[in-house]
Amino acid sequence: MNQDSGIPSPILSLRNVGAFYWRRSGYLRKEHFWALKDVSFDLYQGESLGIIGRNGAGKSTLLKLLAGIISPDKGKLINYGFTTTLLSLQLGFLPNLSGRENAILSGMLLGMKRKEIEKRLSYIQEFSELDDFFDQPINTYSSGMRARLGFSVAFQLDPDVLLIDEILGVGDADFRKKSEAVMREKIRSDKTIVLVSHSAATVRQLCNRTVWIENGETKAEGETAEVLRSYEGSLGSQSIKK
Numbered sequence: 002m003n004q005d006s007g008i009p010s011p012i013l014s015l016r017n018v019g020a021f022y023w024r025r026s027g028y029l030r031k032e033h034f035w036a037l038k039d040v041s042f043d044l045y046q047g048e049s050l051g052i053i054g055r056n057g058a059g060k061s062t063l064l065k066l067l068a069g070i071i072s073p074d075k076g077k078l079i080n081y082g083f084t085t086t087l088l089s090l091q092l093g094f095l096p097n098l099s100g101r102e103n104a105i106l107s108g109m110l111l112g113m114k115r116k117e118i119e120k121r122l123s124y125i126q127e128f129s130e131l132d133d134f135f136d137q138p139i140n141t142y143s144s145g146m147r148a149r150l151g152f153s154v155a156f157q158l159d160p161d162v163l164l165i166d167e168i169l170g171v172g173d174a175d176f177r178k179k180s181e182a183v184m185r186e187k188i189r190s191d192k193t194i195v196l197v198s199h200s201a202a203t204v205r206q207l208c209n210r211t212v213w214i215e216n217g218e219t220k221a222e223g224e225t226a227e228v229l230r231s232y233e234g235s236l237g238s239q240s241i242k243k
Contacts, residue, residue: 011043012083012162012193013067018076019217020062036062038217039076044162046083049194051208051225053201053232059217060197064164067195083161083193086112090151096140100131100150103139107154121157129153130176145173152180162193201229 018040026032037059044050044067052060065071066078068087093110094103104125108118126135129149139147165184188194188207198204204211204225211228213221215235221228 009045010081012046012081013044013085014077014079014081015043015066016041016077016079018066018073018078020059020066020071020074035217037066037073037214040212040214040217040219041076042212042219042222044193044195046161046193047191048210049188049196049208051204051211052195052197052214053204053211053229054199054214054220056199058214060199060214061166063214064166064195064197067162068164084112085162085164086158086160087164087166088155088158089166090155091147092151092155094139094147094151097138099137100129100135100139100142101126104150104154107151108157111155111158112160113157118154118157125150125153125157128156128179145176149176152176156180156183156187162195163187165194165196201233205229 018037019035020037021033021035023031024034040059040063052063054060062071064087066073068085069080070087072078089111091107093107095106098106101122104122105115105118108121109115126132129135129146129152131146131150134142134146139150142150165188185207188196194208196204196208208225210223211225212219213228213232221231
């Protein structure tokens with residue numbers, strides 16, 4: 002909080018941020034592809050910020066920047082001393098290791114200490130509903146079982162800022178309801194959340210402020226209902242043009 006003005010201070014700030022990848026443009030040639038060209042906004046403590054945009058707009062690249070996985074190629078990204086973690090399912094899973102062993106490995110790769118994740122193994126086993134399969138190699142698991150284990154491990158994260166990339170609802174129908182419920186509870190808490198989605202309905206329900214990314218640029222930023230009104234209007238106009 003800025004004590005002089007009473008205006009809350011941001012915990013993350015982006016100013017004209019851009020990021021590019023190299024992609025092949027010919028047999029022996031490569032070119033820059035700017036996944037993000039010019040993105041600016043602030044993130045404030047305790048808010049749920051939605052990132053909306055079409056597929057390929059640069060949303061996932063933006064989350065990688067916020068997580069510190071990649072650095073901007075232009076502009077400034079300022080973190081004012083807060084931890085950020087990208088919620089990733091099945092990070093580091095090895096098929097020949099058991100669910101228990103993979104839970105420890107994945108938890109450590111996500112930034113938790115071994116002792117910390119070991120204390121939570123009983124909860125992970127219970128929440129994932131794997132029962133005796135928890136001690137079996139995950140190459141014997143179905144895709145739904147892997148998703149349940151991945152979510153149960155990732156949900157143990159408790160950073161200052163939680164970055165979520167389109168993973169609400171994983172696994173089979175019953176587990177999807179349970180995972181959605183606990184994730185929505187976390188989003189509605191006083192945690193700082195950044196939620197990437199192409200679903201306007203999800204963002205409308207869970208986020209109090211939204212940034213619309215279009216072709217790698219900030220198209221709009223502000224109160225969720227207002228931003229989504231503009232975003233959905235653009236989708237309608239695009240379909241009319243087609």
